[in-house]
Amino acid sequence: MKALLIGCGKMGGALLGRWVKSPEWSFTVVDPMAQDLPDDVRLFRDREELGSELFDLVIVAVKPQLIDAVLPGYEQYLGATGCVGSIAAGCSVARLQSALGDVSVIRIMPNLPASIGQGVSGLFAGPKCTPAQRSGVESLMQQAGTTVWVDEEDALDRVTAVAGSGPGYVFEIARTYIEAAEALGFTTAQARALVLDTMAGAVEMARRSDESVETLRNSVTSKNGTTQAGLDALNGDGTLTELMRRTTRAAYDRAVELR
Numbered sequence: 652m653k654a655l656l657i658g659c660g661k662m663g664g665a666l667l668g669r670w671v672k673s674p675e676w677s678f679t680v681v682d683p684m685a686q687d688l689p690d691d692v693r694l695f696r697d698r699e700e701l702g703s704e705l706f707d708l709v710i711v712a713v714k715p716q717l718i719d720a721v722l723p724g725y726e727q728y729l730g731a732t733g734c735v736g737s738i739a740a741g742c743s744v745a746r747l748q749s750a751l752g753d754v755s756v757i758r759i760m761p762n763l764p765a766s767i768g769q770g771v772s773g774l775f776a777g778p779k780c781t782p783a784q785r786s787g788v789e790s791l792m793q794q795a796g797t798t799v800w801v802d803e804e805d806a807l808d809r810v811t812a813v814a815g816s817g818p819g820y821v822f823e824i825a826r827t828y829i830e831a832a833e834a835l836g837f838t839t840a841q842a843r844a845l846v847l848d849t850m851a852g853a854v855e856m857a858r859r860s861d862e863s864v865e866t867l868r869n870s871v872t873s874k875n876g877t878t879q880a881g882l883d884a885l886n887g888d889g890t891l892t893e894l895m896r897r898t899t900r901a902a903y904d905r906a907v908e909l910r
C-alpha cells in the first residue's frame with residue numbers, strides 16, 4: 652500500500668514517525684521545506700516530480716489556510732480505490748471535495764503526543780468511504796495512539812477543541828504551574844521535575860482507576876488541609892470551570908470558522 656503525505660511539518664512528521672513502523676505501507680512526502688525524514692521515505696519538493704504514480708492514500712497535512720491553493724491537481728495521484736485523509740483543523744469534507752473533486756475523504760484529528768505513540772485521534776468518514784478505506788486509516792492511526800470514530804462531522808471539530816488543541820492547554824497549564832513552583836523557591840530543574848512528574852503520576856493514576864476524577868481529587872484533600880486551601884484558591888468560585896468551558900468553546904468556534 653502506498654501513501655502520499657502532502658506537508659510534513661510538526662504534526663505530519665509526528666504521524667509519519669509512527670506510520671513507518673507499518674511494513675505494509677510505503678511513504679512519499681511532498682513538502683518544499685521538510686527535513687530529517689525517516690529512512691525509506693521519499694521526499695519531493697514539488698508535486699510535479701510525482702510523475703504518473705498513483706497512491707492508495709493521500710494525506711493532507713498542510714495548514715488549513717493553504718488547502719484551496721495547494722490541493723487542486725492532487726486528485727490525479729489517487730488510485731481507483733484510494734482515499735484522501737485530512738488532518739487539517741476545521742477544513743470540511745465539502746471544502747476538500749471542492750478542491751479535489753468527488754473523492755472519498757476521511758477527516759482525522761490527531762494530537763501531538765502521537766509522536767510517542769500516546770496521541771488520541773478523532774476520525775470521521777465522509778459519505779463515499781468504504782469499510783476497507785476506514786480500516787486502512789484506522790490501523791495507521793492506531794500506530795499513533797488511540798482512535799475514536801465520530802459519526803457526525805461537527806463532532807470532529809469538537810474533538811479538535813478538546814483533544815487536537817488539548818496538548819497546548821496542558822503545556823500552558825504545566826508552564827504556569829512550573830512558574831508557581833519557582834516562585835515558591837525551587838530551581839527551574841526542580842520545579843520541572845516536581846510539576847511534570849506530579850501531573851504524569853496523577854493522570855496515569857486516573858487512567859488506571861475506575862473512580863471518577865472527582866473521587867480521586869477528594870482522596871487527596873484533607874478537611875481543612877493544604878489541598879483544600881489550594882483548591883479553594885484554584886476553583887473555589889468556579890472560575891477554572893468557566894475558563895475551561897471558554898477555552899474549548901473558543902477553539903471549537905475557530906474550527907467552525909476554518910470550515
Ligand SMILES: NC(=O)C1=CN([C@@H]2O[C@H](COP(=O)(O)OP(=O)(O)OC[C@H]3O[C@@H](n4cnc5c(N)ncnc54)[C@H](O)[C@@H]3O)[C@@H](O)[C@H]2O)C=CC1
Nearest residue numbers: 658659660661662663681682684712713714715738739740
Ligand atoms: N500541530 C498540531 O498539534 C496539530 C496540527 N494539526 C493540523 O495539521 C496541519 C499541519 O499543522 P502543523 O504540522 O502544525 O504545521 P507545520 O507548519 O509544522 O507543517 C506544515 C507543513 O506544510 C508544508 N507546506 C507548506 N506549503 C506546502 C505545499 N505547497 N506543499 C506541501 N507542503 C507544504 C510546510 O513546509 C510544513 O512542513 C494543519 O492543518 C493543522 O490544523 C492537526 C492536529 C494537531
Ligand SMILES: O=C(O)[C@@H]1CCC=N1
Nearest residue numbers: 739740811815816817
Ligand atoms: O492550532 C491548530 O489550529 C492545530 C489544530 C489542532 C492543534 N493544532
